[in-house]
Amino acid sequence: MITPLPIDVPEAPAPAAPGRTARGYWQEASERLRRNRIGVASGLVLLFFVLVAITSPLLAALFTQADPRHIDLLNTFLPPLSPHHILGTDDLGRDELTRMLYGAQVSMGIGFLSVGVALTVGAAVGLVAGYYGGLIDGLLMRFVDMILAVPAIFLFILMSILFKPNTITLALIIASVGWGSIARLVRGEVLSVRTREFMVATRSLGASDAGLILRHLLPNVLHVLIVFGSLYLGQVVLIEAALDFLGLGISPATPSWGNMLTNSETFFFHSSWLVIWPGVTIFVTVLAANLFGNAIRDAFDPRLR
Amino acid sequence: MSSPLLEVRDLRTQFTTREGVVKAVDGVSFELHAGETLGIVGESGCGKSVTALSIMRLVPRPGRIVGGQVLFEGRDLAKLSDAQMQEVRGESIAMIFQDPMTSLNPVFRVGWQVSEPLLLHRALPQAKALGEATTMLGRVGIPSPEARARDYPHHFSGGMRQRAMIAMGLTTTPPVLIADEPTTALDVTIQAQILDLLRNANREFGTATILITHNLGVVAGMCERVMVMYAGRIVESGPTVDVFAHPKHPYTWSLLRSIPRLDAERHEPLKPIEGMPPDLSALPAGCAFHPRCPFKIERCSRDVPALNRVGESQLAACWVTQSGVELKDA
Structure with a gap:
């Protein structure tokens, strides 16, 4: 059925290599990521903590056979490698390993939930502000400026007092500040993408505003979201631990790495492992998240190529 | 003479800037008949492109159409709602832009982009639209279109991208195609091929073409009628x-x-x-x-x-x- 238009098409140059597959931005970026050894290693560390968080009840049942809240006042401050308590016990005789496993749920849960919410809200605000410009842009961005102008810790403290923190509210509290920076970044990227001719060209094909924003702008700013999201994960874990430490986070009955640290500060010289386990774990998680974020940025940010 | 396909009456488009009102298009009227090729020529900044963008209602801010009518098959495009205008764009009137390097979205495969008008206007299933887009890529002279449809824009040369843009404009076989300096960014040999392509599209699909250019030679070779702005x-x-x-x-x-x-005296x-x-x-x-x-x-x-x-x-x-x-x- 194909009737070629009668045009002299000069002989096409032979394809560079037979069987050459078209590789897009995403394939090239993920390949660059795979070649980055530190990036892969830190990604695996994060993956490990995620898996621990997901399977913590199962792991606890398999390895410690203990309840994280089970108080055993006859066995307080047992050192690591004690029988049945590989990482020792705390001041109330609770099994430290079990509490660490369950603590991963809080840190990872809040981390990913908070990143997810902040990215979604930030991207939506940034896309709308950047695409429509004018008054909408002005209002939205001044609101962002306002949020970012107040020191974040005060907002966290204020909201932790207003809302009783549990895993979900704490994630939302942290995200309620984080979306501002994302909105700014996305808006900036949209402003530069918006002026490119394909935006007008796509409108000339009959695309609607929503179609343009979701199908054409969003994929063009996705790299910003991926990079910022992975760097932000480390920050969230740290913020969450800090809020727990200040007593503004998760209530001490639910084990989290942050409140385990608070709880044990008074015993530092007496039973240092109670500080070391959560402290080192938070450190490793945040370091892994930052290194992974850097690797992602190296792989995905088109300006670094 | 039959009634015109597209009739522009006293079109006025102005840009309100801090330095004053810029009358980019100031009372332009013309007609375009089915299957015809109309050239618009003039120096840079004389209002050619703004005329085209006004017809499509794509004038960038702070530009505004302040008067006149754009009648397409008797309907005034200037009075349509935004949603109705989206139906017209790409379905009834398609447009090809000057710079093929930035006219394609860099993150999507070319085949998908060429099929987009079909997805927007015909609600075809993705696979079928992609098939038609691939066929169209072949017809505009892209070699091995099945493989090329899976390429990204940065794998294409400037001439091939402009072919892809033309394919995108023609997938829905719109009655009117506006080509805004389609060859300005291309080198001379590719220019000739792209113009051939537009001429053949005009012949084969009966697409009425408005060709905007500052190249008088292009007008002489392509257009039955010409407008100087x-x-x-x-x-x-x-x-x-x-x-x-x-x-x-x-x-x-x-x-x-x-x-x-060519026929001038030497050294003249x-x-x-x-x-x-x-x-x-x-x-x-x-x-x-x-x-x-x-x-x-x-x-x-x-x-x-x-x-x-x-x-x-x-x-x-x-x-x-x-x-x-x-x-x-x-």
């Missing part, structure tokens, strides 16, 4: 043959003398048009061309000439030729 207005229009053989506006006349000719110097196009926010009184015009008479700096019939089938907005004077070398 200066400072946001049409200064001369008519069949290409007549306009080129007997220009009736001094601007057209000067433009034609400023391009090299080109004659540029003296001066610069006027500032559109501060047009001179009377005819906008009079400060640069070698034929100007006293009236030219006083009254704005209307676009009136001069000679057989040409219209020109010039007091000099309307009074019957021939344009000749001094």
Whole structure:
């Protein structure tokens, strides 16, 4: 059925290599990521903590056979490698390993939930502000400026007092500040993408505003979201631990790495492992998240190529 | 004569800037008939592209259509709702842009993008739309279209991207195609191929084409009728043959003398048009061309000439030729 238009098409140059597959931005970026050894290693560390968080009840049942809240006042401050308590016990005789496993749920849960919410809200605000410009842009961005102008810790403290923190509210509290920076970044990227001719060209094909924003702008700013999201994960874990430490986070009955640290500060010289386990774990998680974020940025940010 | 497919009546588009109101398009009227190729020529900044964008209602801010009608098959596009206008764009009128390097979205495969008008207007299933897009890529002369449809824009050369843009415009076989300087960013050999392609599309699909260019040679080879624009207005229009053989506006006349000719005497110097196009926010009184015009008479700096019939089938907005004077070398 194909009737070629009668045009002299000069002989096409032979394809560079037979069987050459078209590789897009995403394939090239993920390949660059795979070649980055530190990036892969830190990604695996994060993956490990995620898996621990997901399977913590199962792991606890398999390895410690203990309840994280089970108080055993006859066995307080047992050192690591004690029988049945590989990482020792705390001041109330609770099994430290079990509490660490369950603590991963809080840190990872809040981390990913908070990143997810902040990215979604930030991207939506940034896309709308950047695409429509004018008054909408002005209002939205001044609101962002306002949020970012107040020191974040005060907002966290204020909201932790207003809302009783549990895993979900704490994630939302942290995200309620984080979306501002994302909105700014996305808006900036949209402003530069918006002026490119394909935006007008796509409108000339009959695309609607929503179609343009979701199908054409969003994929063009996705790299910003991926990079910022992975760097932000480390920050969230740290913020969450800090809020727990200040007593503004998760209530001490639910084990989290942050409140385990608070709880044990008074015993530092007496039973240092109670500080070391959560402290080192938070450190490793945040370091892994930052290194992974850097690797992602190296792989995905088109300006670094 | 049948009624025109597209009729523009007294179109006015203005940009309100801090320096004043820029009348980018100032009372432009013309008709486009089915299957016809109409050329719009003029210097940079004379309102060619804004005319095209006004027809599509894609004038960027702070530009605004302040008056006139754009009748497509009798419907005034200027009065349609945004949603109705989205139906017209790409389905009834498609547009090809100047810079093929940035006209394709870099993150999508070419085949998908070419199929987008079909997805938007025909609600075809993705696979079927992609199939049609691939067929169209083949028809615009992309070799091995099945493989190329899976490429990303940065795998394409400038000429191939412009072919892809044309394929995108033609997938829905719109009755009107507006090509805004489609060859300006391409090198000369590719230019010829792209123009061939547009000519064949016009012949095969019966697509009426508005070709915007500043290249008079392109107009001579492509267009049955030509419109010359200066400072946001049409200064001369008519069949290409007549306009080129007997220009009736001094601007057209000067433009034609400023391009090299194969049959010119050797060493004959080109004659540029003296001066610069006027500032559109501060047009001179009377005819906008009079400060640069070698034929100007006293009236030219006083009254704005209307676009009136001069000679057989040409219209020109010039007091000099309307009074019957021939344009000749001094």
